[in-house]
Amino acid sequence: MKTAVVTGASSGIGEATARLLAAEGFRVICAARRVERIEELAREIDGVAIRCDVTSQQDVEALAAAVDGSLDVLVNNAGGAVGLEPVAEADLDAWETMLQTNLIGTARVTKALLPALLAAEGVIVFVTSVAADAGYEGGGGYCAAKAGERSMVEAMRLELFDKPVRITEISPGMVHTEEFSLTRFGGDQARADAVYQGVAEPLTASDVGEAIVWMATRPSHVNIDRMTIRPRAQAAQHKVHRG
Numbered sequence: 511m512k513t514a515v516v517t518g519a520s521s522g523i524g525e526a527t528a529r530l531l532a533a534e535g536f537r538v539i540c541a542a543r544r545v546e547r548i549e550e551l552a553r554e555i556d557g558v559a560i561r562c563d564v565t566s567q568q569d570v571e572a573l574a575a576a577v578d579g580s581l582d583v584l585v586n587n588a589g590g591a592v593g594l595e596p597v598a599e600a601d602l603d604a605w606e607t608m609l610q611t612n613l614i615g616t617a618r619v620t621k622a623l624l625p626a627l628l629a630a631e632g633v634i635v636f637v638t639s640v641a642a643d644a645g646y647e648g649g650g651g652y653c654a655a656k657a658g659e660r661s662m663v664e665a666m667r668l669e670l671f672d673k674p675v676r677i678t679e680i681s682p683g684m685v686h687t688e689e690f691s692l693t694r695f696g697g698d699q700a701r702a703d704a705v706y707q708g709v710a711e712p713l714t715a716s717d718v719g720e721a722i723v724w725m726a727t728r729p730s731h732v733n734i735d736r737m738t739i740r741p742r743a744q745a746a747q748h749k750v751h752r753g
């Protein structure tokens with residue numbers, strides 16, 4: 511049976527991807543900080559739950575120990591945005607969190623699991639964002655974190671060109687998950703709801719999950735370098751159709 515690790519599997523895109531990978535026959539190791547959520551998910555999908563804060567070296571080592579030498583798919587999904595202030599008013603602790611999670615945490619997990627991925631001729635899917643394409647007002651910290659993650663992906667693909675591992679990236683636009691905007695706005699539901707207001711059909715977590723599963727299940731000589739996925743209503747970051 512093939513094995514997959516999904517980080518940030520306790521909600522949104524990560525949870526949907528874990529469910530879809532399990533439906534494809536993978537044994538899924540679900541990693542996140544909220545252990546009750548991943549334990550319930552693991553029970554439902556016959557997977558494994560590992561409490562893992564990607565900013566903790568010790569937790570990531572425990573995740574690598576659970577993988578046990580061979581891994582077919584790693585979905586580096588844990589991350590998110592905190593705040594939407596202009597740089598002049600930025601909360602730098604929030605920037606620290608975004609960089610530690612999206613960039614350095616992802617690097618930490620990738621380093622720890624790479625030997626197991628090489629052993630299985632595996633594939634890594636990095637969940638970045640269209641925020642990596644260009645800066646937008648209030649996005650300085652988040653865009654920097656996701657652009658940093660993208661740069662790491664590009665470097666790794668070159669570094670590992672002669673090794674049996676695929677380095678792939680999915681770059682989503684607007685996805686209406688329950689928690690992404692809530693986290694960004696510190697739990698302010700009204701501000702979170704306003705992000706999606708009037709947009710007939712933002713992407714769902716499953717829309718992105720299905721694309722991730724497709725990328726991860728191509729034959730091992732096929733590398734999907736980067737997929738940009740947006741709702742039809744979002745032609746560009748600043749061009750969103752609202753009814």
Ligand SMILES: NC(=O)c1ccc[n+]([C@@H]2O[C@H](COP(=O)([O-])OP(=O)(O)OC[C@H]3O[C@@H](n4cnc5c(N)ncnc54)[C@H](OP(=O)(O)O)[C@@H]3O)[C@@H](O)[C@H]2O)c1
Binds near residue numbers: 524
């Ligand atoms: N929603 C969007 O519009 C959108 C668009 C483009 C890209 N993305 C990216 O897609 C990914 C998933 O986002 P989402 O919309 O599904 O948001 P979400 O529901 O808020 O999911 C974020 C996940 O990351 C986990 N996480 C956060 N910090 C972590 C840490 N230090 N260690 C381990 N896990 C951590 C959370 O789990 P715990 O809190 O349980 O640890 C949660 O499961 C993120 O990388 C996000 O930046 C989202």
